[in-house]
Amino acid sequence: PLAYQDADGAVINGNYAIEHGLNPVKDAIVIEGSSSPYVNIVAVKDGRANEEALQKLLKALQSDKIKTFIEDKYDGAVIPAFQSKETADKLGADY
Structure with a gap:
């Protein structure tokens, strides 16, 4: 995670970015949307x-x-997504 400082660009999981003082919502060039699976x-x-x-x-x-x-x-870097398996099944989520 700290190696990003020496790189022109990096792909970093949100939890690692947060642990190192980055805010994925504000600091990212590209971020997954709230509809990410x-x-x-x-x-x-x-x-x-x-x-x-x-x-x-x-x-x-x-x-x-x-x-x-x-x-x-x-x-905003982590989005609570609370739903039961039954609700997800109705929405077409793949389990």
Whole structure:
């Protein structure tokens, strides 16, 4: 990540850019749009999706408090994309 300072251009993952004081929204020449198919997901083994601990984790991760934290902390460089598998399936997402 620090090698970008010696290069004419570089491709850097957003999380690495943020860790090194860059703001991908403001500092990038090109950035993926909000319709990018690349997101982080929570995945579990078959049969474990309804376990209480997982449901608590999902509720916390998808809360307004976490959404606000992401928006404030990452200033548009990370976009909260909370949706269930069922919702994504209806929208045509590929799992």
